[in-house]
Amino acid sequence: MLCSSAVLLTATACGGGGDSSSASGDGDDTITWWHNSNNEPGRGYYEQVAADFEEANPGTQVEVVAMAHEDMVDRLAAAFQSGDLPDVYMERGGGELADHVEAGLVQDLSDEVPDTIETLGGNVSGWQVDGQTYALPFSVGVVGFWYNTALFEQAGITEAPETMEDLYAAIDQLKAAGITPISVGAGDKWPAAHYWYYTALRACGQDVLEDAVTSLDFTDECFVQAGEVLAELLDTEPFNPGFLTTPAQEGASSASGLLATDQVAMELAGHWEPGVMQGLTDDGAGLGENTGWFAFPEIEGGAGDPEAQLGGGDAWAVSTGATDGSVDLVEYLLSDEVQTGFAENDMGLPTNPAATGAVSDPALAQLLEVRDASPYIQLYFDTAFGASIGGAMNDSIALLFADQATPQDIVDATMQAAELEK
């Protein structure tokens, strides 16, 4: 669930937002909009966007509330409990969104903005429930290995690994050179879980995955195979010492911190990683020009498409009973104009194809290419299944990392948690 905790490229640990406001959706003409672009340039850019929208729609007021990501998540949770939601807010899709839809908290946008939905294409699939679209993704990224090109060179690795065998070879070479190959924040569980998500994505065909996401039936052999491949990787002991309690992104001793400070050669992480690493280094450069990226390797004999990627993102949603004009604001946020500005400011990976060329950061531009070339993007399983099932799944995967669970246990624990939901 926390995967998107640094979706914002520049956001890490910043103080609370300055503006304070109540979540209002009643009576007045003010549209309340919560976002997590709490740092410049994103914060200023969104202020400008809101001002432009107000100008184009006389009589409409937009109250922009910028918050640090964690603050926003907490306040949203409270808002969902009380039912007093901001008019426009962020949804991460999947099971979480399905719960909000079931509770009648979020508006169906399918008939309101059909053109925008068509423009965004396959990107919206993570925010659809029963064929209806409930939120419009403005940034969708993919997960892969971020690596330190200088350390790879030092270990004599000339080409980024493409198969698991390549990866094992690279791990051996790095170890031989005295370099810790991979850092993983297994203390937060989801970074460890991403490994299993990927081995499942490579081991299972698209139809099997799509079926499993809806039926919550994981009895297909490929899910056990996913665990077996992961166990094989674990046997090569590639991870940083103490990885079982290593946090994902907080501080220099976190998995991201270890990569940013040249202490490990690679880490499996999402599109937020360069931004997180910049926040963890004194010079604010992260790995700088040594930043490299390669996709999760292919599994020999796996039924999955090696081009398919694991990912997720953030979308704008409109709450039930929101002020008139809220849907227009969301439509405007996904327009060519705003998405291009979003891309120019390197705030994320835009979903509107018109903005693709505007991404200036080379690492993000590469990622965008990979994303757009992939036949499909599997939403992070924990987001897709919701907190309860996803949490049980992540816990058992973390136990596999500690050598206290078998590949079969992961399948069993997930299906057991799914049983409670039925």
Add this chain to the structure above:
Amino acid sequence: MTEVTAAPAATSTGAAVTRGGGDASRVTDRRRGGKRRQRLEILLFVTPALALMALFVLYPVYSAARMSLYNWKGFGPMVDFAGLDNYARVLRDEVFTDAVVHNFIIVFASIAVQLPLGLALALLLNRRIRGRGLLRTVVFVPYVLAEVIAGVVWFQLLQPRTGLLEQIVSGVGLPVPEQGFLGTPDLALATVFVVLTWKYLGLAVLLFLAGLQGVPDELHEAAQLDGASWWQVQRRIAVPLLAPTIRTWVFLSMIGSLQLFDMVWILTGGGPANATTTMVTYLISMGTQRSNYGIAGAASVVLFLIGFALALAYQVLVLRRDTKVDA
């Protein structure tokens, strides 16, 4: 506690009757009027406290108990009644039963280790030694530090390879665990306990020192005149007279160990491989992280019952001796 406060009230009414003397009916009148007034006064003074208690203690308890009977994800109406299913899930969940075991390990280890250590330090620091004030401060400082700050500092000290602690240990030629002290499932709980002892020893020492000040000097002098050694004085006089303080400390320590959360959350988050989960980390991760508020509610009720039963048993079996003496 109730017995203690009730006692003076009873004596004062008793005194009023004796002073009243002759006219019986007037006395009862006055007594009745006085009693009513007294009741009003009690009501007036107690109501705000009771109201706050109801709002911030009783209502949350009720709310958690109600939550525990439903399948609820944290928003929308609470309609999916589950009966006692959540309790069955909690009690059958190995992670929770292990958490209970971890809590009790901490309860007993605290008493077994911190009691003798705290007592020894208190007895030492009660002697006239040079720099006594400074030493007392040093022992007490960890307790004053905010738990989260202490936790973060220890987390850094305990980092594998780069942490100061591992560098010291390996510096003197001792082996360090491959995955670090916090990352090795078999060592994690013990490591957390060491940090907890460092943090809470100060409180034990402070309480014991305060208790020792209550031991009359005459007894020390008399014992010394009779030729008792320092050891004998401590064993036969100081420690026995300190017993009520010790019993109170044990009680505080027990309750604290059952509610253990912050330090564990910061050092390990309940990991590695659930080796350091406590009841509270379990209910937090079930509730706010996994949105299984029903299961979290059931876990919190179980925690409440365990704490309540233990507190009650301790009151009846152990602490009653102290309150009886006072009354």
